[in-house]
Amino acid sequence: MSEKERPSKAERMKMPRQPMPEQDPGERARNFKEVPYGYSPETAMLEASRCLECKKPTCMEGCPVGIDIPSFVNLVAEGDFRGAVRKIKETNMLPAICGRVCPQETQCEAKCLLGKKSDPLAIGRLERFCADWERASGQVELPDIKPATGKKVAVVGAGPAGLTVAIDCARAGHHVEIFEALHKPGGVLSYGIPEFRLPKAIVGAEVKNAENMGVQIHYNYVIGKTDTLDELLEDFDAVFLGTGAGLPLFLHIPGENFIGVFSANEYLTRSNLMKAYDFPNYDTPIPRGGCVAVVGGGNVAMDSARTALRLGAEKVMLVYRRSRNEMPARAEEVHHAEEEGVDFHLLTNPKRVIGNEKGWVTGLECIKMELGEPDASGRRRPIPIQGSEFEMAVNTVVIAIGNSPNPLVPQTTPDLKVSKWGNILADEATGRTSKRGVFAGGDIVTGAATVILAMGAGRNAAASINEYLETGEW
8 A cells, every 4th residue: 555545653553463364273283284374465465554664663673684674564565565575585585484483572573662552563474474475476586696706605504594694605606505414404494393383395495595596405414423524624615503402401300211201302303304294194103192291381392282282192281380471482382282272281390200111101290389589591480399299191291391502513623612501602793613714603502592593693694704705804
């Protein structure tokens, strides 16, 4: 709609945020199809027209990759969807992914001035709409690529940080090759996030854009095993390490070795990357049916619980030691899990896994908790209530309490400095490590975080790599 047709600012403040249509909870809890359907062009234009066009757009302060949000939203409101996509891709080449899995409610939308008196603008949904519109049009545009520099960049890991670095360095005219340990690209986008939240066809389409820009991807290539980092540096002028945080954490309670206890990494990788959800087309072994307990309160725990439902579990119980207010998961994911029938056991902590004489899980002993004073995380510390122990009858337990950094590269590179937790030490603004020509970013540096923060680190590192290759200064 034109500027003349746009509602006044007073009217915009009163306009409701446009809901996104989605599958019925009872139906979607038993299939792996994407839950939200996305905006129609008419709904997207209506939602975009709510933007107040602030003189000082604070929403951009909340975007780790620096998207010009007001400009792309204004183009959507005018119906210029191609222009909107171009504007987004100036700084973000993975908009279909970000529009689906980024925590906009704590980033760009949290800074939206509309949110002071109304619901914030649905920036993430509009970004998703633009990306989906472009893909559906069959006219995906690639950015301009500068003349070849003759420089070679190696990227270790095809996750969100690595893909971002690869695309930005290819844009700068460098020859880029990605070395991916798994048989498919995407990192956590492929092995960690379920199909119903991020369809893998969308990940594949975004990766294809990178390949169309000249990026080469080597699969089943484990740096630290197939080659060392030092061997990689013999052939490349710069290396970016985006190996992620793929080492699962466990509770270290009795019974964790019983058959039927899984890390969320293994459970989700079997379902997502190895397509156990698509039985019988794929015959990857995974528990189906019965009663499942998922331990944790983050997005990975929600993904695991909702996956268990779709794999045919009769009952899924989410066990979290704090209250709902302290849950790190996105509010939307918590809401969807509850709608679908996940049974929340809050202020509850596991004490031991119970098994039978054949070694199979039969139950989970838990203890009730209460909240005390805040701890280092700023959240109130959970304290056990003595004598409140009880047992849950379950046959599968999924541990979703976090991950540690992938140790392979640091273990084989003694002069690469790491923290006491195993994270690679890198400058936050540049991604530069202790080793000349080597950059790092994403979860391998920060620990497990969000897709968009990994992409932001990738953008910073790519800019620093381009500068280093141009000047030679370290």
